[in-house]
Amino acid sequence: MRITIIAAIAAAAGLSVVAAPVHATVTNVSVNIASNEKTGTGCQYKVTANLAAATDTALVHFYDNGTEFATAKPYNGVASTPWSPKTKGDHVLRAGQPAAGFPMVKATTVEGINTGSGCLPLG
Template identity: 35%
Template sequence: MSDRKFALAVAATGTAVLAMMPGAPTASAAVSELTVDPSLSVGMSTNYGTGCIHYLVARLSVGIVPVAFYDNGALLAVVNPTDGIATIPWVPSSTGGHSLVALQDGVGRGVDVSVGRGYRFGESCVVTGG
């Protein structure tokens, strides 16, 4: 075996051993962005209303790890992402401030929204207050 081939074999073996060692670096899951889609809701102060259907959308760095969604600390749902995005419908049940959070593997993003009173008209929603 030539010196060059021997050096390549040693380097490849060392790389393989390092990759198998405990504590080797791995890709970390994380929510890179959380947005609240108001859907067909409109209002003067806020577009988010009680009884209206909105969508929480989490964009992810790793698209295979489940995502947990929270509203004011209460678990809403845990969902499996599709194509690097996790989405759930959100229908607020109370007016006022809502702190929404999406967590993936313990890392997440949050957003605060103000919720007014919603009045549904078919698929759309008119929001007052907030």
């Protein structure tokens, strides 16, 4: 009832009421590598977050070992961003929305050579 009254007052005053972004749960995070493949430093990969609702419009935040490296707006329930690991070792990649939680995927990174058309992990 209160939202209806506020919307009616705003409409009467010539103002528009904008709905807040819809939040849904990120159900899966993945990196475009084979399950046994390692990632390489200096190479670029695509990190993808799948959301529970295709209508979700809230930004998805992507983290590498706890440090945010990108945000992406979802489209049809999927948000993706490029990721280039800067350090060797294990990386825990998480994606989520602050109101909904952060699933994760792990990637082991070794020294890599970016060939221009792909990546050659050395290890």
